[in-house]
Amino acid sequence: MHMNKKLEDLIPELQQHRRVILGHELTPIDPLPRLGQDLGIDLWAKRDDCNGLAFGGNKVRQLEYYLGPGMDMNADTVLITGALQSNFVRLTAAAAVKLGWQAHVQLEERVPSNDQLYRKSGNVFLNNLLGAEISYFPEGEDEAGADRALDKRAEELKNQGRHPYVIHLGLGSLPYGGLGYIRAAAEAYRQVIASDNKPDYVVIPSGSGLTHAGFLVGARAIGWDIPIIGICVRRDQKSQTDRIRQRSNELTDMISRTGLITDQDIIISDKTLAPGYGKMNQQVKEAIEKTAQLEAILLDPVYTARTMAGLIDQVRTNAIPKGAKVLFIHTGGNPAIFAYQNAIESFS
């Protein structure tokens, strides 16, 4: 029914929001037959790690909608804050290059570590290579404080005659990035309908929540009633549930579909989160190794391996039944693998 429709026809309200194209418009959905067989499910991955901009990842889709309003404001500089090994920060630096802007990135000490690979390799190295201006913020869990520090830097840049645009990620700001995943859900739906290959479950990371909330809102907006299981990468199940509820409500308002999401739609597991954000555990290590060695697909320990670990846990506890068709959303994060090399190799 929806096969020949453009994404904009599926969710016309998306056109209210300006989008800057930064990555490939369509990412493949690949079968993962060997890992699927190992787990006893029919496993597929939507390859948002392959979307074209500087190692790719979910933040490319989010930036397309964050930077739209910046274009409207004639910005020439973008500012963002994130963890030292943030993929969002690296992709913001890359997007700035594409647009001919300057990037100012603020790196937060969210994972205390003296490991030189963590501090210098992976995304940190790429930020430098992409020509971003870098500052550091010592407190990792103070979202509002990090935003304030960024605003202060933006004010300084304004006084120097620049036109700064700040990407605020705190709960007080509109979740533009989630629009990118509303779009991604429509894209995935069109792909699976076209190939008559509809999954029974989607498994997706849940961090800031814009990927998860966006996909959920996008799916429901087109009448796709599939269970979407968010795997916690940073906060526990309760606070993440509140966050997804809030972000989903904001996103439905942004596409004029208020009231689309109920609490039954919000499915979240934090069973693979311990000991916390960016820290290894046995399930994450197993997920990295199994996915690399059975599928040659690379996962990072912070987001995608934790999400795959969550998927494996859902299968082993029968929350996802054997034989089910499961779509894993691969959200990128590949450069972080190098920064976490010591942490991965030394974990036992």
Ligand SMILES: Cc1ncc(COP(=O)(O)O)c(C=O)c1O
């Ligand atoms: C590779 C990767 N996957 C998943 C996430 C989580 O996405 P979200 O913040 O939209 O919940 C991030 C966040 O930085 C990420 O970099």
